[in-house]
Amino acid sequence: MSPVLFLLQLLPPLLSAQVTIISELGTTTESIGNGTGASGATYSPDPSGSVATPSDAPEEDWMPAEAFLFSGDSTVLERAECDRAYSLSGQSGPLPHGFFGPLRSSMDALANMANFLNMIFQASDLRESSVRDDMEWYHAMVRSLLEADPLIRHALLTFDADPAAPVPQLVLRASRNPAPVYQNILLQDLSSRWESLHPPAPAPDDTWFSGLKFPDSPGPTLSKRVLFNDLSTLDTPKWGRGDSYVTNRSGVRWAGGPFLECEDGRFLPGWLLTLSTSFYGLKPDLSPEFRGVIRVDVNVQGFDVNQCATGDAWFANTHECNRTTMECEPIPGQGFRLGQYCCRCREGYYSPPMDEGGAPNGSNGEGVSVCYPALPICLPCWPGCGSCVDSAPCWVEEDWFLRAWVLAVQGFFMLLVFISMLVAYQFRRSRRIRASGLLLLETILFGSLLLYFPVFILYFRPSTFRCILLRWVRHLGFAIVYGTVTLKMYRVLKVFLSRTAQRVPYMSSVHLLRLLGFMVVTVSWFLCAWTVGVLQNRDRNIPLLITSTTSDGQGFNVCDLDRWDYMMAVGGWIT
Structure with missing residues (x-):
């Protein structure tokens, strides 16, 4: 059996094996190389995500392609004529994170x-093989690559016998019919039509090939493998050890932007993304030598574009929502289309009512999203309001005149x-004051001052300390x-209600103050226990300071009143 037939038998199982070269999707944007932009005029998307028009073509020529980018309606392409593909340039950053999952198979x-x-090309037996002799083998390679993933529309293989030549020696392309009815494959040899593959801008350029063959920076990192021969089936092996190099995760590159394919003067619906990587042979000194590039064009029409994302990925942070007052929310499941996002007012802002037709996505207010191209107008809430639905104050406006008047009366x-x-104290020697007891009178008046004092505490804004x-x-x-x-009263009753003829011992004011001290200590012990309980309730998210609302929905902070407070209020009112 010839070596070529033997390799053809090994090819299908090798292609079906899934060799994962991307271990973590989160790091692929840093590890996988990025392609360069299209040649010619430089143009980039504006903040809305739209694409600027190249300077070398009339603006109206590419309007259907731009309209399809926003609408996703393929009928707009049917009415447009084209003479070459249309590529979205200016996307020099990494791929969006959501692309890596669907692109994993490709x-x-x-x-x-x-x-x-x-x-293959690093094996000594095939190092000097002729391209024409192995043409059918190359055909099988590019066709097998096309069948690797249903999203692949084109697969292309180039081969360079002379690494210094600017044009590859062999260019094969296998194309899948985009119509799902026929499921046929077109195999083409484009070796003599290399220039026709890269028409002027805005069509895709040849950086998918030249960027790998003549890189501006060092080429993709190759990992060296050493193979020791221990094959008992070979009677006279030509080698006992072989060196080879394999492509690591930085070997896969992508073009500067998706493109629309032009066929028979019409754009084909579906944006395509070019992925490419290179393969290498060996020089006489056993160092890697560039041999060619393999490329696939993947249909990314079903991939969502997230213009709300942050960073430098494609179309990231290109939404038109106000960065200060609005939040951007992407709409999933819309495919490769721009403008698929909604703007929501941030916390502390509200959207005023619009005229009929100004907000097609529903009524405005707190938390209501308005989707592109209609954008809400977000105005700040009343000072001190965390969230609101209109410009009305969400907190009670204090009547400082009434508060000052009540405080003045209390004072x-x-x-x-x-x-x-x-x-x-001035008339302490008076008979009436002496009979009543100066210390007891002063104590009662001091207690009265404490009972008047809560009005002064309530004058200030409530807090946990003031509530305690x-x-x-x-x-x-x-x-x-x-x-x-x-x-x-107890001292008086004890004297006048005595039924004995003996004199009842007189209870002095000092003795009564001692009994009063015992009562005050008991109340203080209760207050200490209550304070400790309140502080523990704060750790269990049971606040002492609560927010109440009026009948109009305006809020105000107030100290939480428990049953004991109501009992004290009723007792004071009765007495």
Whole structure:
């Protein structure tokens, strides 16, 4: 059996094996090489994602292609005439992250084929083989590559017997019929028509080939493999050890942008992306030597374009949403089309109502997305509002005049209490004051000041500390005032309700203050326990400070009132 027939038998299982050269999709944008842009005039997409028109062609010639890029409607291409393919240039960054999953099969097929050709052309028996003698073998190679993935529309193989020649010696292309009815394959030999493959811009250029053969930077990294011969079937092996090189993950490149194919004067629907990699033979010194390029054109029409993505990938951050007031949300499942995103007002902004026809995607308001090409107008919410649906304040507007008036009235009564304390001390030798007890009177007035003090605390904006302080002054004031009054009544009743003829021991004011101190200590112990419980509730997301709303939906912060607070309020009102 001849070596060529033997290799043809080995070819199908080798191509069917999946040799994964991309271990992690997240790192492929850094490891896989990138192609250069088209030759000729330089043009790049504007912020909206549209493509600028080349300077060497009338603008109207390419309008259907640009319209198809946004609409995805193939009928716009049927009415347009073309004389060459149309390529989207200016996409010099890495591929979008979402492309690597669908392209994995095509990339694996390229890697498998490249490594298989590396093994073939680096074998000593085939190093001097003639191209014409092995033409059928090359036909089988390019056809097998076309069958590796249904998304591949074209597969192309070039071979260079002379690595220094600017034009490859052999150019074979296998094309799949885009119509799903016939499923036929067209095999062409384009060796004599190399220039026809690369018409002027905006058609794709030849960087998929020249960038690999004459790279501006060092070529793709090759990994060396050493093969030791231990084949018992060979009686007289010619070699006991062989050196070979295989392509690593940086060997796969892509063109500067997808393109629309022109056939019979009409654009074919479906954007194509060119993927290519090179294969190598061996020089006499056993170093790698460029032999050719294999290329596939993959149909990416079903791949989503994410204009909301960040970074330098294709079409990333090319949306028209306002970066300050809006958030961009991509619409999945739309295929290779631009403008498939919606703009949503950020937190702290709202979209005012539009006239009829201004917002075709629904009513505006908080959280409502308006999709391209209609864009919302996002206005800032009222100061202090985290989210809103209109310009109305979401917090209660404080009436400073009314608050100041209430605080002034409260301060006036507190001043009267303080003056009463001074007057009582000034007339401490008076018979009435001495009979009532100066210390007890001063204690009652001091407790009254504590009961008036909560109005001053409520004047300021509520906080956890002020809510805790409010309970302390209220409870301590209540205990001091009503505890002292109760003890005074107890002393009087003990004297006048005695049924014995003996004199009842008189209870002095100091003795009553000791009993009052015991009552205040008990209340303080309760307040300490309550404070500890409140602080623990904060760790369990049970806040003491809550947000309440009015009947109009305006919010305000207020201290949370529990049952004990209502009991104290009712008790104070009854007394």
